[in-house]
Amino acid sequence: MTDELYQQAILGKARDAVGAGKLDDPDAVATVNNPVCGDRVTMEVKMSDGQVAAVAHKVRGCVLCEAAASVVGANAPGATRAEIDAARTALTALLRNGQPIPEDSWSDLSMFQPVTAHKSRHHCVQLPFEALTKALDEADRE
Numbered sequence: 001m002t003d004e005l006y007q008q009a010i011l012g013k014a015r016d017a018v019g020a021g022k023l024d025d026p027d028a029v030a031t032v033n034n035p036v037c038g039d040r041v042t043m044e045v046k047m048s049d050g051q052v053a054a055v056a057h058k059v060r061g062c063v064l065c066e067a068a069a070s071v072v073g074a075n076a077p078g079a080t081r082a083e084i085d086a087a088r089t090a091l092t093a094l095l096r097n098g099q100p101i102p103e104d105s106w107s108d109l110s111m112f113q114p115v116t117a118h119k120s121r122h123h124c125v126q127l128p129f130e131a132l133t134k135a136l137d138e139a140d141r142e
Contacts, residue, residue: 009108023055026044029138032130037124045132055076056073068128091129094112
């Protein structure tokens with residue numbers, strides 16, 4: 001992989017590991033795997049009044065997956081499902097089409113722009129969002 005792919009912003013976000021750990025008594029827990037590379041993300045959520053009150057994650061994966069989980073950890077608390085879905089949609093548009101992240105979305109997602117040129121790594125960045133979505137789906141069923 002190129003130095004561009006592992007730029008300092010991505011490395012720093014992965015190192016920060018915002019939200020890494022476990023929650024006491026989460027409302028929902030979801031684990032997703034990337035069978036291509038072996039990345040695995042477990043996401044725990046606590047909900048309150050239609051918003052994510054807290055999120056925690058455990059990542060066994062690459063730096064891109066760790067950085068994306070840290071972005072989720074930093075931005076999901078206080079967000080509604082609609083806001084999370086909009087951020088996930090914006091990330092997908094960035095990765096697939098190079099579309100800029102809207103100002104009203106999670107701005108730190110822009111750091112993943114270099115990943116657009118590496119299609120095989122898109123799922124690494126999207127995996128934490130898949131885990132969060134799955135956990136939110138589970139919380140909605142409760």
